[in-house]
Amino acid sequence: MNVSWERESFQSNLVSLPTSPTDTSAARFVDEWKGAVLGGSIWLEPWLRTRLRGGIERWDTRGSFFRSGVGLDIRTADDRIGLSSNLDAWHSTDGQPGFGRISVDAALRSRTELQGAVLTLTAGVEAVGKDSPPTLWPGAGTGFARQKLLRAHPLLDEGVITGPAFDRQLATGGAEFVYWFELGSGFRLGGAAFVDFVRAWGIRQADSFTDAGFGLRLGTSARDAVLRIDVATGLDDDEFAVSAGWWIPAAFR
Numbered sequence: 710m711n712v713s714w715e716r717e718s719f720q721s722n723l724v725s726l727p728t729s730p731t732d733t734s735a736a737r738f739v740d741e742w743k744g745a746v747l748g749g750s751i752w753l754e755p756w757l758r759t760r761l762r763g764g765i766e767r768w769d770t771r772g773s774f775f776r777s778g779v780g781l782d783i784r785t786a787d788d789r790i791g792l793s794s795n796l797d798a799w800h801s802t803d804g805q806p807g808f809g810r811i812s813v814d815a816a817l818r819s820r821t822e823l824q825g826a827v828l829t830l831t832a833g834v835e836a837v838g839k840d841s842p843p844t845l846w847p848g849a850g851t852g853f854a855r856q857k858l859l860r861a862h863p864l865l866d867e868g869v870i871t872g873p874a875f876d877r878q879l880a881t882g883g884a885e886f887v888y889w890f891e892l893g894s895g896f897r898l899g900g901a902a903f904v905d906f907v908r909a910w911g912i913r914q915a916d917s918f919t920d921a922g923f924g925l926r927l928g929t930s931a932r933d934a935v936l937r938i939d940v941a942t943g944l945d946d947d948e949f950a951v952s953a954g955w956w957i958p959a960a961f962r
Contacts, residue, residue, distance in 0.1 A: 711748070711764075716741040717844050717854070720871040724843045724912065737869050740844045742768045746776060758782040766799070768842055774799040774807070782960075791816045791960035808841040816960035823889045823897040823928045823935070831885075831958050833857070836878040848875035849907045851939075851952035856959065857881050859907045860941035861920035861948040874918055877911030887926050899926035903939070919944040933957050 718737045744766025752758045760780035767773045778797035784790070791814075798809045814833035819826070835847035835857075849857035850864025850872045857879065864872035885903040892898050901924040908917040922941030928934075934957040942949050 710745060712745045714741075714743040715844055718869045719843050720869055723870065723875060724846075738843070740768070740770065740842050742766055742842070742844060744776070748778075750780075756784050756786065758784075760795075762797075765802075768844075771801075771842060772805050773802045774805075775802065776800075788821050788961075789818050791958065793960045793962070806840040808838040808845070810837045810841065810845050811835070812847075814959040816958035818958075823887075823899065823926075823930065824891075825889060827887050827889065827899075829885045829887075829958060830883070831960070832882045833959060834878075834880045839877070841877070843870075846875060846877055847879035847909075848872060849879060849881055849905075849909075850874065851950055852954040852956070853952075857907070858883065858956070859905050859918055859920055860903070860922055860939050860952055861905075861943040861950050862918060863950050863952075873916060874907045874909045876909040876913055878909070880908045882906040889926070889928075895930045897926075897928050897930070899928070899935075900924075901926050901937070901939070903941075905941070917945075920948070933961060 718739050721738045724738055744764055746762050746764030748762030750758055750760040762778045764776050766776050776799050780795040783792040794813045796811050800807045812835040817830045819828040837845050848855040848864050849859040850862055851860055852858055854864050854870055859874045862872055862874055864870055883905045885901055887899040887901045889897045889899040903922060905920045920941045920943050922939055924937055924939035927936040934955045937956045938953045940951050
């Protein structure tokens with residue numbers, strides 16, 4: 710059982726919804742929801758896992774919805790290739806329009822151990838329906854508010870989602886090369902170089918972004934997620950950002 714509450718603020722001109730402010734001079738639009746979801750997963754084969762979930766959620770501006778979802782994960786035997794897909798639907802309890810969300814993520818890594826040279830390639834696409842609230846819209850930035858990375862373009866500005874890579878549809882891709890060094894006691898330190906690519910479209914005019922940079926990684930032999938510290942610049946503009954956070958490719962979560 711997962712009980713959640715979320716409140717997000719958006720720059721008002723990013724969203725175009727019946728519930729958003731009609732006065733475009735308003736600084737922000739606030740979307741808030743709460744709910745409870747029960748889910749579980751089963752490995753049908755060593756390489757195939759299925760996930761089911763269901764629950765009820767309530768949006769302050771929309772009412773209550775029953776939520777149902779299914780996910781499918783595929784892994785190769787050596788766990789170097791991963792594919793993850795998710796489909797969720799929300800059905801109103803009081804006649805409001807329903808909405809949905811779909812996502813597909815893929816990742817390939819040259820080796821699973823944090824040892825020596827490791828190359829990781831990622832790709833993904835995510836989309837929501839036209840009536841979906843903005844708290845469900847996909848986005849990319851430095852890892853805050855949304856997990857997809859576009860490391861020279863922060864998604865948040867003083868707690869408000871303002872970043873350009875935020876819309877109803879989002880396609881992402883990336884490549885990261887890390888060379889790992891043994892620190893002892895199970896810890897590993899890595900030097901990284903990376904490129905992030907994002908294309909966003911839907912409400913706003915379609916736009917693409919490419920960022921590149923360098924960073925440090927800290928991990929252990931006992932976990933997949935690693936701590937990242939990154940410095941990135943935009944290849945299409947003069948954006949620049951420093952960020953940190955835990956990271957693991959979406960296809961392997």
